[in-house]
Amino acid sequence: MMKEELETTNRPDNTAFTQQRLPAWQPMLSAGIVIPGFVLIGLAFIGIGVALFITSQNITVLEKDYTGVETTSDCYKCSNPSDKNCTCKLEFSLSTLFEGPVFFYYGLSNYFQSQRSYGASKDEYQLSGDLDYFKTPISACSPYQYDANQNPIVPCGSLANSMFNDTFKLYQIVNGTKKLVPFDGKGIAWWTDYNIKYRNPSVTPLKNAFNGTVKPSFWSKPAYELDTSDPSNNGFVNQDFLVWMRRAALPDFRKLYRRITEGDYARGLPAGNYSLEIAYNYPVLSFGGRKKVVFSNVSWMGGKNQFLGIAYLVVGSLCVVMSMVMLIVYAKFKFPEDD
């Protein structure tokens, strides 16, 4: 409370910060910036939109539903879930070369991989090869944690359990004979998934690691026998398994099944008739789902998608129109110079 005369110990510092005088850029939404800005953005967007649209137009996509809902479909016979080991055929013809590399996808509709408890129903530790979790999978896997005999399920959880198990073979009909189109199933999963995220336990042979565990109930083969042709494509690092385990965000999705990059088909699928042989195992009709196969090639912007190109064109045009409107308004209601 004592005040010393003429002392200025309490005088606040004179800095730009304390005095709120920090140098600053104070932009304004002035006509000189906004209107040309809109024009420029509009033109740029139209440019991008045109490029995207043309690129997208050049991508070929062939989609075939094989759920077998229609009685005319060959797969209709397989749509009865009690029918095991059913195979059906899907035939199509190409009038021109389907430029390669061609990607072969299977697609599911109305399938909720995005459901929370479905997505959470897996054991990251188990899948990274931790043997402790082979014996006691985490509870999130329940009810696919243990089987009826309290044997641990490996891989546990509904995500793994519901792995897609239709298989496909593509034949080109050349002069009435079927010529197998070679599929390339390597490297269809993410590098990180294959190398880091999912690992088999370092037990050789791999089969031994699975001692005392049971395979998921929907599976026909245990994990270590998923690919009998390639021993390194088994267990948790099986490419199809990895693709399945990367769950989809939306209820309609497609997943990469194989690539067509080899032999006569390296440049694509030539014009001609094709027959797709499907081992129809996966039941989807019960929940109103659909199955389809998709052949597609890609461009720099990925797969075919008209939306982005059109959206850019529309937004770009709107920007240009808006800039016109603003120009007119500006000319009419110009800021009064003095007030």
Added chain:
Amino acid sequence: MGSLLSRLGLECGRKAVKEEERHLRANDRELNLSYKYSDNAIKTSKYNIFTFLPLNLFEQFQRLANAYFLFLLCLQSIPEVSSLPWYTTVVPLVLVLSMTMAKDGSDDMNRHRCDKQVNNRQVEVLVEGELQSEKWMDVQVGDIVKLENNQFVTADLLLLSSSEPLNLVYIETAELDGETNLKVKQALTVTGKLEDSVEKLANFNGEVRCEPPNNRLDKFTGTLTLKGETYSLDNERILLRGCTLRNTQWCFGLVIFGGPDTKLMQNCGRTTFKRTSIDRLMNVLVLSIFGFLMIMCLILAIGNGIWEYQEGSKFAAFLPKGVNAPFSAFLTFWSYVIILNTVVPISLYVSVEIIRLGNSFYINWDRKMYYPKNDTPAEARTTTLNEELGQIKYIFSDKTGTLTQNVMTFNKCSINGKAYGELLDFSGQRVEINEKTEKVDFSWNNLADPKFCFHDNSLVEVVREGNPEVQAFFRLLSLCHTVMPEEKKEGELYYQAQSPDEGALVTAARNFGFVFRSRTPESITVVEMGELVTYELLAVLDFNNVRKRMSVIVRSPEGKLTLYCKGADTIIFERLNPSCSNLTEVTTLHLNEFAGEGLRTLALAYKDIDPEYMEDWKLRHHVANTAMDEREEKLDALYEEIEKGLLLLGSTAVEDKLQDGVPQTIEQLSKADIKIWVLTGDKQETAENIGYSCNMLREEMNEVFIVSANTSEEVRKELQRKMTPDGTEEPTVKKSRSGLFCLQKTETVADEPVNGEYAMVINGHSLAFALEKDMEIELLRTACMCQTVICCRVTPLQKAQVVELVKKYKQAVTLAIGDGANDVSMIKAAHIGVGISGQEGMQAVLSSDYSFAQFRYLQRLLLVHGRWSYLRMCKFLRYFFYKNFTFTFVHFWYGFFCGFSAQTVFDEWFITLFNLVYTALPVLSLSLFDQDVNDWWSFQYPQLYTPGQLNQYFSKRAFVYTVLHSGYSSLVLFFIPWAAMYDTVRDDGKEIVDYQSFALLAQTCLLIAVSIQLGLDTHYWTAMNQFFLWGSLSVYFAVIFTMYSNGMFLTLTSSFPFIGTARNSLNQPNVWLTMLLTSVLCVLPVVAYRFLRILLWPTINDKVRGRGYKVRQDKVLPPTPRRVQARRTSTRRSGYAFSHAQGYGDLVTSGKFLRRTPKSRPALFSQTDSPLAQTHIVGYSHNTCLIFLYSFCCCDCCF
């Protein structure tokens, strides 16, 4: 010390069993202890080491937001419900709790330290017949303690004896009531006899019965029983804790109340917690958001039920659980409560506090609100009210010490028809007087007051030449007054005047060579131009409100009898000798001139008296003075008789110095549409005068109503004057409801249009009637139609009532500003209280929310800091709600694509860090640095302030717009990525629309969009803003690449499942194209809307910004500020503006208060042997004489 006191204030209010009466016996610890009275230890701290954690947590969880988060945490621990991992809630909650805990902890440490320091103070206590030094905390009720000079009073004591004559002690009560003047307390004679004899004191066994502890500082009732006799005790015998002993060598006291029972502690009741209107709005909004949240969750839960029924049950083969649709819906409801909790983010409250704190620091740091003369910076004592400063509609100001400096200076005079005090240059033009103007040199007069300044040399010349009129003029000033001189050292005179006007006049006379040196009841000694002259004082014809003048009758050493009179010009002019008529005319001219400048004027006159007549008059005076009935009237008649046929000497003009920049400040504030009401304890004339000089009352006003009626009916009639030709008879009162659940009923008196400018002056007497229930609306209505309202002669309680009235019926934000203890009530009542600091007394400052040294800083506080704070807070809230609603709505939309399963769209870590890390600092920098226009423009266009008063920047309507805006943004942010991705693949043919990639895309789009929106809202881009914005974005990318890296996954497998997503996703061109599209779609419509709005419906704000922009662009100089015209060319006469009270003349002549001179310290009753003095003490109230002697500046305090 003040902060210590306020800390002491925290822990009052605990009360044990109600005490009916206190009974204690001196020196009998056993008996006294049996009553279990509190000892003298105080405890203001809340916690100790062990209770800190539980108590503090308990307190914190009483806050709604914290409790809500705790509830969420409980929900999250249920695995079926938990849709988010625990850390999304725990991390923010722990952060918030620990921040608050650290703050509370350090506060409490300080309190502990203060308590300890106070409790360990030493005092001498009489224990078993011996004086021992003990700690304060060990002092018990009934102990006798010895206090020495300058010591703090230990507890509430009954004064027993003292070193001073008549058992008096002097105490300073500044800490208690803010008054700096010394007060006197006196012990009972019977206890006074104990003196300092330890033996007698130890044998003293008086019993005290008194009132139980209470908080009335000015009242005490009790009895002392000693040897069978009972003496009554009142406040005069009590020394209160918190006071300081002054000018008294020692005294002894009996402890009556200790520690928490003392009046100081009882008085420091909880200060009412003020909340801002934004706070209240926020509470309402948060509640409605809760409701909104529940609706969203309900919709999603119902969706889930339907989905489970239609799809989930059939999907059962792939789903983990058997499903029961209603139960699943129930669980989903709670899961969504967890996910959508971001609509009521905990960081909202923390950020709001940080922003307010930051803006408070700006106030503390502002050099333009720092007053170098007494080294006082502005201080934001409450850090939670800042944005309210930008919404003030009504200011209630005290006058003395707030608008004025409470310094009177002798400024001009007119003597014998010639005016002095004005400086003229060669051409006869007035010269502006400022600080650099040369001052008159008074060095020829060694008794001159060095602080006195005067600029007109001619007056000194005439007085030194010996001009008889001029000399008579100053002689009058040196004789006709009731000032007391004090001469501590030879030649160092101090005048103690009961009104500052008188002090100024006597000081002026002193400097011009007529030095009032000393007085006795019968004489006045003056040094006249170096010569010592003693006048015999024959009579003092005292001042009163009706007479409006005072006179003295003196006999000069030569034996000449003279009556000297000074008073209101109109009164004096009536009593002049007709021969003065010419002089009167000239003087009237001068008086008008003086009054026009807002000076307080007095006319001076004298008259020689015939000795014989005097003899006769004196005899009759004596008779009248001793008359039993109608004494006043008889005296008045006698005075009237002798004060006739006066000869005019001239007039004085005293300046009641306004503080610097007051008129300009008031003009600025009224331009900002802020209404200023002056509430003063001063007289009507003085208040009016100040009203004119600070431009609140103006000549060109249509009418100035003066309401000074004495009955309720008259007041009503005076209030019902019509200002609008078509005004309705009855004021329109709009009834509405507001607050939580609309529980509060509010009544609002609508503003009415007024033709022309009016002002109202109402005095305290009328105000008392007008404030009654049936008339208050009438009062408010009339007052609000006036440009200026001045209430004079109001009590502190009335000040508060007026504030409450406006608060109640205007629903407007009010601010009260004052400097003294009498302003405390209104400072506490108003939404914002401002104390003028650096002056005497701390009370106003202690109870204020903001304090600074000069009234003129108010405009900076409101127009700059307040406006910015309001703007920033509103911007912050709008943006914050936008950001979080957008964030949350995206989840809502995703519900339709994940079976309403409460699956989050974003990565869990993103949800955790979004508010805390990625967007926290940019928002804070927006709300700490943003300025729409700088302070210079704010002053140029005070109209910029009005949007705040109208709540334009953040209201329910603005909130709804914000919600709609974020609804749009969230649609864009969800459906554009959805449409762009749902049927496409990556450029290497792999799938792109897996959950993790989609999450990354959606969250990046969101973050970029809200960051750009932030950029759009920022008007003032400092380096910090740029740094934080870009920094946060880069931190985001750094964090996702780190969190999604191999290393993190390998260390904590289950927490970082997103491994590789960033690498795999962000190398896709269509991902970036999607981000660009969403950002542009979010932002461009806003840009277009704002651009068109500025063009079509520009607000004042846009206009000023546009102008500022132009100035910056063109590098042209901004217009120079217009000069405010300082002088008023009015001819309005200020009435008799002389703050004076009746009755001092009596005191001066009675001789009961005169002291020997020179004396080193005030010894009031030096003539202790005089029986008169004794009787006086019995007969007069102490307060009167003390005020007379010590409170020279409290002319404002009329309570």
